[in-house]
Amino acid sequence: MKPASFDYVRAESVEHAVQTLSGADGDGKIIAGGQSLMPMMNFRLVKPSVLVDINRIAGLDRIELRGNRVALGALVRHRMTAEDALIAEHIPVLHHAMKHVAHLTVRNRGTFCGSICHADPAAEMPMMSLLLNGSIHIVSERGKRVLSAGDFFVGSLMTALEPDELVTEIEVDRLPAGTGWAFEEFARRHGDYALAAVAITMDRQNGVATNVRIGLMGVGETPTRMPQLEAMLEGSEVTERTLEEVVDTLRSAIEPNSDLNASADYRRYLAGTLTRRALSDAWLRAREMQS
Amino acid sequence: MTGRIEITVSVNGLSYTRSAEPRMLLSDFLRHELGFTGTHVGCEHGVCGACTILLDGRSARSCLTLAAQVDGASIETVEGLGSVENLGRVQQAFRDHHGLQCGFCTPGFLMTITDMLRHHPLESEAEIREALSGNICRCTGYEHICNAVRELAKERGALK
Numbered sequence: 001m002k003p004a005s006f007d008y009v010r011a012e013s014v015e016h017a018v019q020t021l022s023g024a025d026g027d028g029k030i031i032a033g034g035q036s037l038m039p040m041m042n043f044r045l046v047k048p049s050v051l052v053d054i055n056r057i058a059g060l061d062r063i064e065l066r067g068n069r070v071a072l073g074a075l076v077r078h079r080m081t082a083e084d085a086l087i088a089e090h091i092p093v094l095h096h097a098m099k100h101v102a103h104l105t106v107r108n109r110g111t112f113c114g115s116i117c118h119a120d121p122a123a124e125m126p127m128m129s130l131l132l133n134g135s136i137h138i139v140s141e142r143g144k145r146v147l148s149a150g151d152f153f154v155g156s157l158m159t160a161l162e163p164d165e166l167v168t169e170i171e172v173d174r175l176p177a178g179t180g181w182a183f184e185e186f187a188r189r190h191g192d193y194a195l196a197a198v199a200i201t202m203d204r205q206n207g208v209a210t211n212v213r214i215g216l217m218g219v220g221e222t223p224t225r226m227p228q229l230e231a232m233l234e235g236s237e238v239t240e241r242t243l244e245e246v247v248d249t250l251r252s253a254i255e256p257n258s259d260l261n262a263s264a265d266y267r268r269y270l271a272g273t274l275t276r277r278a279l280s281d282a283w284l285r286a287r288e289m290q291s
Numbered sequence: 292m293t294g295r296i297e298i299t300v301s302v303n304g305l306s307y308t309r310s311a312e313p314r315m316l317l318s319d320f321l322r323h324e325l326g327f328t329g330t331h332v333g334c335e336h337g338v339c340g341a342c343t344i345l346l347d348g349r350s351a352r353s354c355l356t357l358a359a360q361v362d363g364a365s366i367e368t369v370e371g372l373g374s375v376e377n378l379g380r381v382q383q384a385f386r387d388h389h390g391l392q393c394g395f396c397t398p399g400f401l402m403t404i405t406d407m408l409r410h411h412p413l414e415s416e417a418e419i420r421e422a423l424s425g426n427i428c429r430c431t432g433y434e435h436i437c438n439a440v441r442e443l444a445k446e447r448g449a450l451k
Binding site: 001002003004005006007008010031034035038039042043051053055079102103104105106108109189190191 | 296312313316319337349350355406421422424425
């Protein structure tokens, strides 16, 4: 229950952090909030030889509006995301999802970018990144690159991030005023990892749904978008009948895992029920847009 | 660099300097190096909340924080809330409402509640219960703890 030995380096800058990581020969780890990494280090599931602390790097804790995108820096903590006025106004679905994230004390420390790097398939931030077409800004001594959330999550607790790379920020879509949205999650206890959750955004134009996005989590190895359901709804009016069709298709399309907390069948049923609720909420929230 | 590193930290308003291994948890640093044994160690992986302290004014799990990370920071522990002879307000409310039995989880609850009272509106019962949900008590149950917080929130009034 105590971490194995490591070298500790407090990074003074992004350059210093990636230099140190690069020097660790693939055995370095970044620590920001530490709310997932520290338990794994205490259990010695993770034993980095070098721990690079980015908490004192100036300028990484900003939330910024950039045109039709919002950028969240690597030190934006869950509490900041949850309380930020910009996010509440421009990405209400994210603002609402934050209410389900962990507990007060964990939200004080844990970061948005740290959570996507940890890539738990039942955590909110990876799924919201996917839903909001997130682009993840990555830097290493070898240079900079940007990955889409779709390319970033490759498996349960696995990402496309190389051992010498640091995520400096993520950019996500802001939603146009009037966009309908909904977030539904079920966990046995508040703040626990979700058994399943769904997030939806959609616009309403000429009486039909458009720009439909559906994100699911807790029902596979990674969070996932549901393009076949999004296509079914595109250009349709949301009625009881469409809801039934979408839910039926969803339940046959997903292959959730069974574990201690829930069986695959239960999760499949739950995902359908949450999606039905979220779809009707998002539809009712959407305001008719001018074309 | 796996050697010891020097850490200067303020705990309950007094500055301390010690050296520690990089891997030393803040919970162990407070207890073993500085003698603040009021901070209890339960699960050591961030689930139980017994080791909650305030780090620069906000609650944090000291078992998920390294001592090396708090160099230059300001820490508050349960010892800073009051003493046996002179209980702090949150401690007194726990006593009045029977908010503890064995007392093992109590320091963590007291520190979380201190953060709640300083920073959170606490306007509804649901908000109070959600804010307390990261701390686990295995004997009292939570009813009396909620009663204590409700009284403290009412006494404080609206958040400034």
